[in-house]
Amino acid sequence: MNEYxxxxxxxxxxxxxxxxxSALLFLPDEDGAYVAAAACTAKPSPIQASxxxxxxxxxxxxxNRQPLILNSFDxxxxxxxxxxxxxxxxxxxFMGVPLTNxxxxxxxxxxxxxxxxxxxxxxxxxxxxxxxxxxxKLDEEQNNASIRRxxxxxxxxxxxxxxxxxxxxxxxxxxxxxxxxxxxDYAALAMxxxxxxxxxxxxxxxPFLLAEDAPETFPLGSGLVGWxxxxxxxxxxxxxxxxxxxxxxxxxxxxxFKRAICLPVVHSRTVxxxxxxxxxxxxxxxxxxxxxxxxAARELGSYLETLYLRHRVQSMLxxxxxxxxxxxxDPDEANETDEEQEI
Numbered sequence: 329m330n331e332y333x334x335x336x337x338x339x340x341x342x343x344x345x346x347x348x349x350s351a352l353l354f355l356p357d358e359d360g361a362y363v364a365a366a367a368c369t370a371k372p373s374p375i376q377a378s379x380x381x382x383x384x385x386x387x388x389x390x391x392n393r394q395p396l397i398l399n400s401f402d403x404x405x406x407x408x409x410x411x412x413x414x415x416x417x418x419x420x421x422f423m424g425v426p427l428t429n430x431x432x433x434x435x436x437x438x439x440x441x442x443x444x445x446x447x448x449x450x451x452x453x454x455x456x457x458x459x460x461x462x463x464x465k466l467d468e469e470q471n472n473a474s475i476r477r478x479x480x481x482x483x484x485x486x487x488x489x490x491x492x493x494x495x496x497x498x499x500x501x502x503x504x505x506x507x508x509x510x511x512x513d514y515a516a517l518a519m520x521x522x523x524x525x526x527x528x529x530x531x532x533x534x535p536f537l538l539a540e541d542a543p544e545t546f547p548l549g550s551g552l553v554g555w556x557x558x559x560x561x562x563x564x565x566x567x568x569x570x571x572x573x574x575x576x577x578x579x580x581x582x583x584x585f586k587r588a589i590c591l592p593v594v595h596s597r598t599v600x601x602x603x604x605x606x607x608x609x610x611x612x613x614x615x616x617x618x619x620x621x622x623x624a625a626r627e628l629g630s631y632l633e634t635l636y637l638r639h640r641v642q643s644m645l646x647x648x649x650x651x652x653x654x655x656x657x658d659p660d661e662a663n664e665t666d667e668e669q670e671i
Contacts, residue, residue, distance in 0.1 A: 335366035335459065342455050343368045346448060348435040349419070352410060353459060354379060354386060355431040362390060362431060364410065375410050384409020385422055389432045395425040395453070399443040401436075408436065425453050429460055471616060478620035481509040485627055495635070499531035506605060506624060507533055510617065514585065516604040517593070517628070518546075518553045518576075527557055529576075530601070537576065550577035556590045556602045563590040564618055567610035575606060586610040589618075591625035595632040603628060 335353055342351040350369040354362040363378045381390040384407045389396050398406065403416040411419070423444040424434030433456040437444075484505055488498055503515040515533040520526070526545040529537050549558050551574045556563060565572035567586030574584060585606035593601030603625040 335462070336368065338455065338458060338462070339366050339368035342433075342435065342452070345455075346435055346451065347437075347442070349438040351433070351435045353431065353433050354390075354410075355427075362386070365431075379409045383407075386410060386424060386432050386434055389424045389426050389434070393426045395449055396423070397444045397446075397449060398422045423449060423452060425449065425456050427456050427460055429463065431459075433459060471614065474614070475616045475620075477509050478616060478623075481505050482620070482623055482627065485624060489631060489634070496531065498631070502624075502628065503531060503533045506621075509620070510605065511609075511611070512587075512589075512605040512607045514604070514606045516606075518557075518602040518604065520548070520557055520600055522600075524548075527553065527602070537579075546576050551575050552588060552590050553602045553604060556592050557599060560592055560599045562592060562622070563588065564613050565589075566613050568612065571610075572606070575604060587613070589613065589621050591621055593625050593632065594629045595636065600632065601628070 339351040339353060342348070350367065352364055352368075352375065353366045355365040357363050357378070362381070364375050367375055369375075379386050379390070381387050385396060385398065386409045399421045401408075401419050401422050403413060403419065407413075408416055408419065408422060418438050419436045420440055421437040421442055421444055422434065423436075424432050426432055433452060435444075435452065485502055488501055491498075493501065499517055503517070506512070506515045516537070517530045518527045519530040521528070525548050527548060528545055532538055546554065548554050552563050552565070552572065553575055554577070555561075563572075565588045567588070571584060571586050572588035575588060575590070585608055587607040587610050589603075589605040591603045592599040593603055595601070603621070605621060
């Protein structure tokens, strides 16, 4: 059972128990508005999709975080905030309570003799607690599922080492896995050449910065990615209050992502890269996702360390071979060999 179907069932019980015309649940979205997550009405009625804090009676509850009962409702003096005016004219009473984790549960009536009491408010508050408990359980289930998915993805990334992929192929597969296991739109790896005052885009999930008209290099302090290189610290920007800012600086082709994760990739105790996840939707960044992204960046740094050591060994092999081929002459060993031949 998903959140919306369970909320619909609960609101149906609210309507039957309180004998009301409609019951509505408003929950916050990522843009700061409050949307009708579920509704139950005695007869179909058009409902406004969202309500801003302070707008109408529901907005008053959102802003003041207090319950409200208004019997003898008059549409000429007040507004509910979720009906058109023609529908509000038929409403006679309203009652709503705030949710502790954000949102409002409210009901309205059309019968002239229906007045809400303190007991009704207490009952509605109990229903609101059920909504919150239900939401917490669903969040916990989703969080557990996400954590399992993150660990499975880390295992898949580690398994890429065994496939003997070329460096570019490895990166593309890794970025693909990162996007598949998260709800982000874009993934990339930026690299800083040794002792350079600039960084380059090594790989992207989709090539909008590696296009022909994009810059080949970026100043070290440019955008969020440049900040990671200079400060050697991670960035977790959810974009809820303000946008994440430009990833690579002020570029015409930079889509100005609202949410971004930029993590330092460390190799030989030096920040040589930045792993990037970005999205055009603002959302909170759970602790599980933060840990997963950090593990992915560490795995990438570990793989770079392996590649570096492998390259050093391969570069030393010719000199080692030359050494063995030109070993110094040992006269004692030569004499022993001659004596053995004479015997």
